Amino acid sequence: MKFQKKIILPAVLITFILSACNTTDQYANVNLSEEETKVKEVITTYKNGIEALSVEGLNELFLKDSEVFESGGDEGSFSHYLDHHLAPELEAFESFDFNDHKIKVKIDMPYAFTTETYTFKIVVKSDEPEGQVIERKGVATSVLKFENDQWKIMKTHSSSRGMSSSH
Numbered sequence: 001m002k003f004q005k006k007i008i009l010p011a012v013l014i015t016f017i018l019s020a021c022n023t024t025d026q027y028a029n030v031n032l033s034e035e036e037t038k039v040k041e042v043i044t045t046y047k048n049g050i051e052a053l054s055v056e057g058l059n060e061l062f063l064k065d066s067e068v069f070e071s072g073g074d075e076g077s078f079s080h081y082l083d084h085h086l087a088p089e090l091e092a093f094e095s096f097d098f099n100d101h102k103i104k105v106k107i108d109m110p111y112a113f114t115t116e117t118y119t120f121k122i123v124v125k126s127d128e129p130e131g132q133v134i135e136r137k138g139v140a141t142s143v144l145k146f147e148n149d150q151w152k153i154m155k156t157h158s159s160s161r162g163m164s165s166s167h
Contacts, residue, residue: 027109035151036105039112039144042151043103051098053090055082062153063145069157078153094123094131110146111154115139119163136160 042061049058062078075081090096101118117139124132140158144151 030107030109032107035107035109035112035146039105039107039114039151040103042144042153043114043116043142046153047098047101050086050090051096053093053096055087055090058082058086063147066153067155069155071159078156092125094125095121096123097121112144112146112151114142114144116141116158120160135163137163
């Protein structure tokens with residue numbers, strides 16, 4: 001019995017180490033600059049959908065088991081967030097404009113980590129000639145995962161504060 005343990009444990013350890021090396025080798029030829037551009041395209045496509053007040057195609061940017069956090073709230077998966085929060089809000093808006101949008105990306109295959117900073121202006125539909133205007137500074141962080149040759153958002157967290165906040 002001792003002989004079997006002495007052989008099995010090292011064999012399992014070697015298999016584990018080799019599988020970890022294969023995962024790294026799988027991404028050895030990845031062009032990080034190209035992947036950074038692809039990640040920015042996913043984030044920008046999401047932003048553009050919101051600015052267009054359209055949810056069309058947004059679900060495809062997220063993993064099915066994604067997680068969305070917004071201003072201190074756990075919104076569930078993107079699909080849940082879309083149905084119960086985002087889509088109804090976008091219907092209530094006359095416009096939603098992002099400004100000074102910047103995206104930083106760090107790639108650590110098969111994951112990408114993004115930080116966005118921006119300001120936004122929302123005009124809410126209203127019977128008044130000029131609807132209610134909301135202007136805020138925002139930040140968002142997202143984790144994307146590379147699966148089936150495409151980047152998808154796995155987790156995202158956004159928050160905002162009034163424009164007069166100095167920090």
